Amino acid sequence: MPQKILLYCDPGIDDSLAIIYALLNPEIELVGIVTSYGNVNQEQATQNVAYLLELGGKEDIVLIGGAKTPLSGEFTPYYPEIHGEEGLGPIKPPATIKGELLNFDAVFKLIEEYGDELIIVDVGRSTSLAISFNLAGAETMNSVKGFYIMGGAFLTPGNVTAGAEANFYGDPIAAGIVMEKAKNSVLYPLNVTKEAIITPTMIEEIVKEDNNPYQNLIKEIFDYYFKAYQKLIPGIEGSPLHDVMTLFAVTTPQAFKYVEKVVTVGLDEGNLRGVSIADFRPKPDEKGNKLTIALEVNTDTFAENFVKTMSSPISNNH
Template sequence: MAYNVLLFADPGIDDSFAIMYALLNPKINVVGIVSGYGNTPKEQSVRNTAYLIDLGGREDIPIIAGTAGPLSGEPVQFYPEIHGPEGLGPIKPPDTLQNVEVHDFNKILEIVEQYKNNLIIVNVGRLTEIALMFILYGNNALKDVIAFYIMGGAFLVPGNITAEAEANFYSDPIAARSVMEKAHNVYLYPLNVTNKAIITPEMIGFLSENSPTPFRPLLQPAFDYYFKAYQKNVPGIKGAPMHDVVPLMAITNPEIFRYVPRRVKVEEFGDAKGKSIADFRPKPEAQPPKTLDYIGMEADIQKFVENFMEVFLQGELEKK
């Protein structure tokens, strides 16, 4: 059985690996990709998504235009030193993708209705689009979604944008707080677990020679760019963390991850802007069960690596 997934992303190199992983994994049926600002401007994000879908021969997957910036209206900071000038390291998507059909936000409601009670939302970018769904259509807009799998936050460990905050929460903390309050059945994958999901140059080298997928030419150049950025930011690191692959793998391989149920809140302003907070005391304050989120805190990294390699070594893509 394949899981129906509506993916929110902002590709970005690790987002791009997540999209490729989702398209290649036979247990995942991508039913739409929402592309907005984040690692790159919104227009570039949409173009990168279209490029990956085109490469994979999956033009049947609808692309939905996300937002151009956070709910606060503040200017967006992009990260070309990590993701490259166009989001795919040194790779430039071809100009032939200019006339791709892009849907508006209503398409999200259509997809939720079409896959009623049989849809998982995976968010590996900023949380602005999901928050906007609650603003535009009310707090029950996504009630028919089974679960939300979100990459974001950092608990009792350093952030990656500030000392306290992870990028997805920091870039739109108002949206992150809203989503953590209003979404139900949330599985959260913070830096605690995604920082350890490291893929090495040797692994990518093997895939770039042996992967039978149409994405093979992208793997080495995109990874090398990303890895160099990490080597500058984290001296001595042996590979690059695939943060955004983690929530997708958690859907199909739940045994890899261990969770702590806590209610998560996000600081919206000040020096701790974007900081994710949960009560980790030995006796945490009691919360109603339906308000608890499942925070991924541990992972079997060997199994993560094995599954990553296995998916990228599978045969050609087939339409699902």
């Protein structure tokens, strides 16, 4: 049986490739997508998701409007130099949404419908997931099978500041709520996601045959993303697909090595903002909600799975 997933995201190139990966993966059944601000504003993120669903003839997947700003209400900077003006690199999706954008309470209807068959995957800022906990309460939210979250960095450099990863930095208050309240949670920090390198050679392999409606799009947005990363990290051989790796982990948890830790998130406006903190001492002083944290990954398994999945015909699970 494919795994039912409710995806929280903010597309963005990386998120868009993650959505395509989910739609092409026979082991995943995407039952809903919550769109939030992050890489682009919430309205643009919604248009991008609607465009991807329409391309694949998957407009029946529930589309839910998420957060437009962080819990602090502060201004959010976007990154057009990495994701393009509209979040899909050089692609300009149509401004119309054919499907219906549902209100936020649709999240709780899906949880009620699927219960412990559902995994919630959050690859964007934590705002919408934190709001879900604030509105429904921890008991309802934790009635799902578990949470797979992309965020944080442990004993490794951040990617927005020296210590902070982008999702946690974008809304540290929300990230802290999720770390404290989400049970059965697995966190995929930069430690593993920065290793999710996809190279131009892999993309060439994917587009060699015309198997699905996404192949041209995959190449165009990847090429844009790769050029952006070559400027950020001179000499890099490909682009890290942080969000795709988090979805890969749902179906292939054995590709990772994990530890269990209590995680807190720095709130201070200085150097600690958005920094994920866990106690790695031999005798840690830990009280609170323990999360499973992925610290190592088999990159060959990921790369093989990515090429195979993205070369596949569209899955009929949805």
